[in-house]
Amino acid sequence: MTQVTEQQVLDALKCVLDPDRKQDVVSLGMVQGLRIQGGHVALSLQVDPQRGPHLEPLRKQVETMVHKMPGVVTASVVLTADRPPSPQGQGHGHGQRGGAQSAGAASLLPDVGAIIAVASGKGGVGKSTTAVNLAVALASLGLRTGLLDADIYGPSMRRLLGIEGQPTSSDGNRLDPMQRYGVRAMSMAFLVEEETPVVWRGPMVQSALEQMMRDVAWGPLDVMVVDMPPGTGDTQLTMAQRVPLAGAVIVSTPQDIALIDARKGLNMFRKVDVPVLGLIENMSYFCCPNCGHRTEIFGHGGARKEAERLGMEFLGEIPLDIAIRETSDSGRPIVAAAPEGEHARAYMSIASRVWETVERNRSARAATAPRIVVS
Numbered sequence: 001m002t003q004v005t006e007q008q009v010l011d012a013l014k015c016v017l018d019p020d021r022k023q024d025v026v027s028l029g030m031v032q033g034l035r036i037q038g039g040h041v042a043l044s045l046q047v048d049p050q051r052g053p054h055l056e057p058l059r060k061q062v063e064t065m066v067h068k069m070p071g072v073v074t075a076s077v078v079l080t081a082d083r084p085p086s087p088q089g090q091g092h093g094h095g096q097r098g099g100a101q102s103a104g105a106a107s108l109l110p111d112v113g114a115i116i117a118v119a120s121g122k123g124g125v126g127k128s129t130t131a132v133n134l135a136v137a138l139a140s141l142g143l144r145t146g147l148l149d150a151d152i153y154g155p156s157m158r159r160l161l162g163i164e165g166q167p168t169s170s171d172g173n174r175l176d177p178m179q180r181y182g183v184r185a186m187s188m189a190f191l192v193e194e195e196t197p198v199v200w201r202g203p204m205v206q207s208a209l210e211q212m213m214r215d216v217a218w219g220p221l222d223v224m225v226v227d228m229p230p231g232t233g234d235t236q237l238t239m240a241q242r243v244p245l246a247g248a249v250i251v252s253t254p255q256d257i258a259l260i261d262a263r264k265g266l267n268m269f270r271k272v273d274v275p276v277l278g279l280i281e282n283m284s285y286f287c288c289p290n291c292g293h294r295t296e297i298f299g300h301g302g303a304r305k306e307a308e309r310l311g312m313e314f315l316g317e318i319p320l321d322i323a324i325r326e327t328s329d330s331g332r333p334i335v336a337a338a339p340e341g342e343h344a345r346a347y348m349s350i351a352s353r354v355w356e357t358v359e360r361n362r363s364a365r366a367a368t369a370p371r372i373v374v375s
Helices: 006-013 056-067 094-108 127-140 157-161 202-214 234-242 256-271 302-310 322-329 342-368
Strands: 031-037 040-046 074-080 112-119 145-149 178-180 183-186 221-227 245-252 276-282 314-318
Touching: 006 031, 006 056, 031 202, 040 056, 040 202, 056 074, 074 202, 094 202, 112 127, 112 234, 112 256, 112 342, 127 145, 127 157, 127 183, 127 221, 127 245, 127 276, 127 322, 127 342, 145 157, 157 183, 157 322, 202 234, 234 256, 245 256, 245 302, 245 342, 256 276, 256 302, 276 302, 276 342, 302 314, 314 342
Parallel strands: 040 074, 112 221, 112 245, 145 183, 145 221, 245 276, 276 314
Antiparallel strands: 031 040, 178 183
16 A cells, blocks of 8 residues: 655645634644554644534545545644633633533444543553443443443554454544444544554554544444553543543552552543542452462552552452463453352452442532523
8 A cells, every 4th residue: 555645644634724714723723643654644633712513524535635645544623722821820720621522422432321531640550451341330230331442552452352454434534443242443543454553643643542532333322441551641631621421440559659649540541530439459469270389479469558548448459360361362251251150250349439439429419500590
C-alpha cells in the first residue's frame, strides 16, 4: 500500500471550505497537529470556541475526505479550541467540569449509563487483567457492559479476551465493537498488529482515543469499563475532561513503592473531581499450588491500610496465582474460565461493590438536585 504524505492530505483539504469564512481550512491555518503513522492519519481543526458546537459537520467532512484517500487506513479528526479562562481563573471547578463533560458525553458516549476508569500509578500491577475481569464480572451481573482499552501505547485486550480478526462496520460509518464473554470491546490491539509499536505523539493519541469513543457503535450500555494507561498523563486528563466518569478504581500491589504511585493516581482524579470508588490490592499473596503454603511476596495489606488512611473503600484482594496468569494468557479471563472458583468470586465481589457504589452515588446526586415546583 502506498503511504499517504502530509502534503497530499493538505492538498486534499484545500477543497474543504469553512462554512462561515468561505475559505479553505488549510489557508485559514485551521489544520493543526497533522500526524501520519502506518496509514493512520490524525489531525485537529483549530476553531473559535463559540463556533465549536456548530462545526461538527465540518469535522466530519474533513474526516471523510481524508479517509477516502488512497493509502489511508483510518482517519481521526477532532475539533480543538483555545478556551478563555473562567472569571475565577480556576480550570477544575466542579460546575465548570460538569458543563464540559455534558458536551463531551453528548458527542462521544451518549448511550452509556456509567463510565468507570480502572487506573494505576505505575505499570506491572495487573491493571489490565483486573479491568477485563471486572468487565466480565459486571456483564455476569446482567449489565450491558463495554470495555474500552485506553492504553494506546500498550493495548492488551486482544490477548486478554482471546479475540481474533478486526472490527467491521455494519453501517459503513462507525466500527462495530468486538464482542466476547458478554462484553463489547474496542482497543488499538484490534486495529494494529500485535508486534507493531504505536509511535505517536500526544495529539494523535488523543485523536485515536476520542475516535474509539465517538466512532464506535457501542449501542446502549449500562456501564463501560475503561482500562487506563499507567501514570497520570494526557489520556487520564482527556477521559476526565471529555466524558462524565462515574468514578475510578485504583489497582496497586501491596508494597510501599507501588502505593506511592497509586497515591499519585488517586490525587490526580481528586483534582479533576472524579470520585475514587476504591482500591484493589492485586498480587496480594501467593499460595503454593503444591503444598498450599502462603507467601506474601510483596507484603500484604498495604492497600487496605492506605484506603483506611484516606477514608475510602477497600474493594478487595486478588492473589498472585498461576491460574489467573494462565487464563489471561490464553484469552479466557478467570471470571469466565472458572466462574465458581475463589478467584472469580473475588472479582465478582469487587464488581458488585463497585456497581453498588456507582448506584449509591447516582442516587445521592439525584436526591440533592434542585427541584422545580410549579404552583
